[in-house]
Amino acid sequence: MITLATFFVFLLAGLPIIFLPILASISFAFERDAVVLFETFLVQSVKGIEATGFLAIPLYMLVGEIMNRGGITERLMRTSFRIVGGFRGGLAYVNVLTNAFAAAILGSATAQIAIMTRSVVPEMERHGYDKRFATGLTVATGLLGPIIPPSMLMIIYGVLAYQSVAALFIAGILPGLLVTLFFFVTVGLSRKQLPAVETPTETASTGSSVVLDALPVVIPATIIAGVVSGVMTPTEAGAIACVVALLLSVFIYRSLRWADYVPVVKNVILASASVVALIGFATLLGWVLAYEGVPRLLAEALSSTAVGPICFLFLVCAVVVLLGMFLDGIGVLIVIVPILLPLAQVFGIDPIHFGVVLAVATLTGLVSPPVGPGLYIAMDATGLSLMQVFRGAFPFLVAFVTALCVIILFPDLSSWLPGILGL
């Protein structure tokens, strides 16, 4: 109880999120008189990141950073505009489709929201869209990042649950497309928010420009082909994707110079440090909780309440969404996967399907107050208040949660594709 109170007080007081698991671990060890654990705290944090799968994280971040330097957003927007730009509210559809394409390259929701709110929102505003609607839509569509492969959350789940990251990547494709479809429908239903007349964006459509703009799709194609064929592990696919991204940026787009080298790598270091260090510290918290038998208590409570696999999954989602409102998504995964995966297997739930459900459920926390880092990133980029961004995102969040319910009710959405590909 003291730990919980300490956690919430310091969270709301503004202690950096990355240090919250350390504080909670120290507080919990004090509360339970387990100070003997202190000496191995740093060791446990380092051990938490020593999994080969986590090597993929900086690699995929590097791919995203290299492509971002090459103006990938504009290229993907132009490609999307050629596909869906002709409809009323074309830019809103372009936003959804661009985010779906970018998701296949960036793999991180926060990175995607940060990039897209700075590039797509001003463009939509210029064409007469309400700023709150444009920002809310961009924040919500950024959630596609960790569902459509490659995905940081799937990598982390795969490592924690000892599941094939390749299978998880492929399992995310259909749910990702489903969420995209739900976003399209929500845009279609938001007719009041769409400007009546939209000035068409200048889009050069010579054959070579169409090919050049669509070329970044080679990167996810390389990753998926590599892991599905079994030729490469996801980490190795990440390394090859880095080479492809470099070749594209240096020789074809000519957008990367030597002078960009240190800034690019520095951005990757900072971004991956905030993810990987959080993994380490959250592992520490998970370890302290496990030492005191908390997982067993939670597991017993959940198993006595749930009456079947579907009910269990809905309960898990409720817990994850609740935790996600206060804890970073990665922290949530690290703390609950070791607790809930064995129970999920008792209920006969496919671990791959469970991973997809957890990843999608975890994402709702990213755009839910008070923590919701996605909201804060959008606030920073657009100057809107927390509640303005949240209100703008709300209809799309409803669509997202509806898609989550569909994924829970139809497990084949996540397990069919890996099954037919023999993963």
Add this chain to the structure above:
Amino acid sequence: MLSKLDRWLARFELGLAVCAMTSLVVLLIAQVIFRYLLQSPLFFAEEVALLLLAIATFCGLSLLVFEGKLISVTFAALWLSKKADRWLRWAMQIMVLALALSLVVFAWRYLSVPWVWNERSATINLPRALIYAAVALEMVFLAFHQAVRCVQHVPWQPEAQGTPT
């Protein structure tokens, strides 16, 4: 003087982290080439890559502190006066410093036990305690950056322009 040392330390860490991250990427690309094209996998690649990841991560964490880029919830600022908010932010910075120093002290106590130095890594035979010592050293650097921030942004002095939040 303190700021100069702080910046110098950050530059050193950035250099170290860039080297570690570059080596990590090159090593993993080389691993693919050696495994699939030359049929001769680098047996040490993954272990060294994980070591490099740990170095880059904790250097990166320290740099995040130096640049004031750690993400936190700024909900309280909505209700507090500007002055109270500055005091609260400073208190949280002190808290970060205390937590970082706690980790250093815990690591020091762990590393002071002689037998922990006997444990060696699987492929390169490096004492694992050396890795923990390197990370602990990074936490010392992090604590230094944080201490400098605490000194530079004391709430009873006027706020400098561009003060990181």
